Amino acid sequence: MTNLKVHAPAPVDLEGDMASLWGDCARMVPHWAAPDRTLPLPVSPSRIHGVTVPSTSARLLEAMSDYGD
Template sequence: MTMYPAPSERHEPELSLADLRGDGARMAPHWVTPVSPSPAPVSPALIHGVVVPAASARLIDATAEYGG
């Protein structure tokens, strides 16, 4: 019978918040996304067929910042 050694556990070093922020700052240039053009405005007259459930409308209406 052949005996194989058990794999040893790998322990990753503890990283500080400063280490993580530094890693993120170095990787940030790789995450740049292209700027997409803003969508053209649409006339409200062209918007139709949107259905809002009554519960959602009541929720927004009850929110002072948005509604009545």
């Protein structure tokens, strides 16, 4: 017969204060692997297509100064 009982390694805090969240995160750190940092490659303008801007938005941006208001 299979034992279907599940035992949590730490008591579950259903109220969830910040200290409990920090503790949960600290216990999960060994299970997470951060990917190597990669820099995004620039996209050629010829590959950008299908973007439409409503004329009202274009007029709003055109009326703004280059350095903000």
